[in-house]
Amino acid sequence: MRDPRRAIARAAMFVVLCVVVVVMLFPFAFMIQAAFRSYDQYISGSGFSLDSWAGLLRDLPVVQQLVSSTIVTAGSVVLIVVVSTAGGFAFAKLGFRGSSVVFLAILAGMMIPMQSIIIPEFVNVSRVFNVGGFRLYGSYPGAIVVYAALGSPFATYLMTTYYRGIPTELLEASVMDGGSYWQIFRKVMLPLSVPAITTVAVLQFIQVWDDLLVGLLFLKPEVRTITVGLAVLQTGRTVNVPELMAGSILSALPAIVVYLIFQRNLIAGLTMGVSK
Amino acid sequence: MTMIATPAADGIAAARRGSPRAGGRLQASQRRAGIAFALPVIALELVFLGLPIVQAAYFSFTRWDGITATWIGPDNYERLFGDPTFLRVLENNLILLAAVPIAILIPLLVAYLLNEHVPGWRFFRSAYFLPTAISWVVIGMVGLRFFAAEGILNHTLDAIGLGFINTDMLSGELSAMIAVAITFIWSVFGTNTIIFITGMATLDREVYEAARVDGASAFTTFVKITIPMLMRFMQFAFILTLITAFTALFSLIFVMTGGGPGYGSTTLEFYVYQQGFQVAVFGYAAAIGIVLFVVVFAISLIQLRIFRSRLD
Numbered sequence: 001m002r003d004p005r006r007a008i009a010r011a012a013m014f015v016v017l018c019v020v021v022v023v024m025l026f027p028f029a030f031m032i033q034a035a036f037r038s039y040d041q042y043i044s045g046s047g048f049s050l051d052s053w054a055g056l057l058r059d060l061p062v063v064q065q066l067v068s069s070t071i072v073t074a075g076s077v078v079l080i081v082v083v084s085t086a087g088g089f090a091f092a093k094l095g096f097r098g099s100s101v102v103f104l105a106i107l108a109g110m111m112i113p114m115q116s117i118i119i120p121e122f123v124n125v126s127r128v129f130n131v132g133g134f135r136l137y138g139s140y141p142g143a144i145v146v147y148a149a150l151g152s153p154f155a156t157y158l159m160t161t162y163y164r165g166i167p168t169e170l171l172e173a174s175v176m177d178g179g180s181y182w183q184i185f186r187k188v189m190l191p192l193s194v195p196a197i198t199t200v201a202v203l204q205f206i207q208v209w210d211d212l213l214v215g216l217l218f219l220k221p222e223v224r225t226i227t228v229g230l231a232v233l234q235t236g237r238t239v240n241v242p243e244l245m246a247g248s249i250l251s252a253l254p255a256i257v258v259y260l261i262f263q264r265n266l267i268a269g270l271t272m273g274v275s276k
Numbered sequence: 277m278t279m280i281a282t283p284a285a286d287g288i289a290a291a292r293r294g295s296p297r298a299g300g301r302l303q304a305s306q307r308r309a310g311i312a313f314a315l316p317v318i319a320l321e322l323v324f325l326g327l328p329i330v331q332a333a334y335f336s337f338t339r340w341d342g343i344t345a346t347w348i349g350p351d352n353y354e355r356l357f358g359d360p361t362f363l364r365v366l367e368n369n370l371i372l373l374a375a376v377p378i379a380i381l382i383p384l385l386v387a388y389l390l391n392e393h394v395p396g397w398r399f400f401r402s403a404y405f406l407p408t409a410i411s412w413v414v415i416g417m418v419g420l421r422f423f424a425a426e427g428i429l430n431h432t433l434d435a436i437g438l439g440f441i442n443t444d445m446l447s448g449e450l451s452a453m454i455a456v457a458i459t460f461i462w463s464v465f466g467t468n469t470i471i472f473i474t475g476m477a478t479l480d481r482e483v484y485e486a487a488r489v490d491g492a493s494a495f496t497t498f499v500k501i502t503i504p505m506l507m508r509f510m511q512f513a514f515i516l517t518l519i520t521a522f523t524a525l526f527s528l529i530f531v532m533t534g535g536g537p538g539y540g541s542t543t544l545e546f547y548v549y550q551q552g553f554q555v556a557v558f559g560y561a562a563a564i565g566i567v568l569f570v571v572v573f574a575i576s577l578i579q580l581r582i583f584r585s586r587l588d
Binding site: 014016024034079082097099102110111112115116119122123127145146152156181206210212227230231234235241251267271 | 306307308309310311312313314316317318320321323324325326327328329331332335342343386389390392394395396397399400402403404405406407408409410411412413414415416417418420421422428462465466467470471474494522523526527530531534544545548549552553558561562565566568569572573576
């Protein structure tokens with residue numbers, strides 16, 4: 001039926017792609033295998049045990065750290081979505097004197113590496129913004145605002161681009177009976193931009209959940225995220241590989257679940273900068 | 277004007293007509309709303325991104341311990357460029373730079389194969405993209421076990437009878453950096469593959485059919501059609517990968533090598549952290565951070581130029 005040479009070529013492609021799958025999934029297989037072995041079984045290379053999970057619960061306040069991760073991530077994502085949707089609406093549909101310059105300045109924020117600002121940021125958050133009853137440093141709010149400041153430039157860019165694509169007629173029609181800007185934003189813009197908001201939220205969720213540096217510097221040990229907790233455990237004196245792998249699975253699982261559900265949004269956000 | 281005039285409707289209508297002066301008082305209310313809606317993001321970015329980058333620039337000219345800063349002019353920068361460790365660190369960034377073309381080329385080839393839609397290609401695509409969801413901490417932890425002396429790589433080599441090339445990669449300066457670079461290539465593979473698949477989906481299949489009818493080989497079509505038509509996507513992937521290499525590997529290095537042995541795998545971004553939070557010379561660390569900022573900014577400007585030149 002088909003050109004046999006072409007069939008062979010396709011079979012060869014299939015084999016190559018399978019090899020790549022092995023290379024890409026192998027670390028996951030290693031993680032799972034190691035996590036279900038005791039330390040001795042890990043060394044000898046066979047067996048099954050749940051010791052590592054018990055050990056993990058003993059050595060690491062996993063539950064507290066998962067709660068911390070959830071609070072920090074949810075807080076950052078909510079703050080980013082709020083400021084970027086409002087900002088996107090302003091830049092795309094309302095405008096003000098100098099709004100395009102301000103928009104460009106915010107976009108330029110994407111080019112600032114975290115490490116370039118981390119020292120003054122650390123000093124500001126731990127000293128300047130940490131006086132009286134208003135304490136940013138060490139607890140959730142400090143880490144959340146830093147994450148939000150780092151994530152918002154791209155989110156604002158994405159939301160502005162999305163809102164520019166919404167026809168202005170639609171807004172006019174919906175405010176004929178005296179809607180305020182706030183109502184337009186809430187009743188028209190937000191519902192219409194659910195796909196874009198989802199993309200922003202998914203990208204930022206993975207970004208914040210997986211981050212180490214900000215959590216390491218801005219959160220006290222008692223409120224550390226799971227990612228920070230694992231990194232610290234890794235660099236500690238006693239290293240138990242099965243325990244670390246159990247912890248890795250636990251920390252990776254939420255992000256993997258989000259990834260599997262929202263793969264499409266993730267890809268949309270990623271290729272946003274080039275496909276238009 | 278509209279029959280039922282609301283400030284919102286008039287303002288937006290005026291904006292659509294492209295006449296910013298039209299609407300008078302109504303236009304002013306829209307401007308005020310614009311400022312109000314933009315204010316949260318402006319305030320957030322000013323205080324937590326704009327302020328610290330200006331401070332970093334200022335403090336890079338001082339001796340600073342976090343409380344008192346003494347102005348010392350360009351001393352930090354002079355010291356930096358005479359610092360052999362800094363030059364060593366720059367070399368490590370060059371190794372990462374050298375890894376970028378590999379991190380582009382492999383995904384390009386694999387995307388080309390995926391685009392042929394052999395059975396199971398959707399599964400392959402998801403599997404390749406999966407590491408994107410995993411933190412650098414977890415990737416580093418597995419990477420560490422992979423390259424360790426008693427690790428997976430050496431065990432595998434033993435098992436297939438190649439035990440004689442066993443090496444303890446993480447104990448040598450250059451080899452540790454190469455191990456980090458390989459792990460980095462693995463990590464960005466999925467992202468770049470997705471970018472190229474997206475790019476290939478935009479290509480005209482008829483061009484391929486025509487090439488096939490003309491008897492062009494797969495290799496010829498790849499080099500003569502796919503690559504030139506994907507230039508935009510390759511540039512995007514290149515810049516994204518390069519910026520990732522220079523600014524996103526802190527956690528990977530922290531977990532895998534701690535920057536060592538010696539300064540063997542310390543890159544610019546890691547050097548900022550070491551000097552700032554381990555040595556605690558804030559002014560000096562700020563100067564390193566500014567160098568990193570200038571490098572990243574320059575890369576981004578090149579990208580902007582490329583994009584603009586295409587629009588013209």
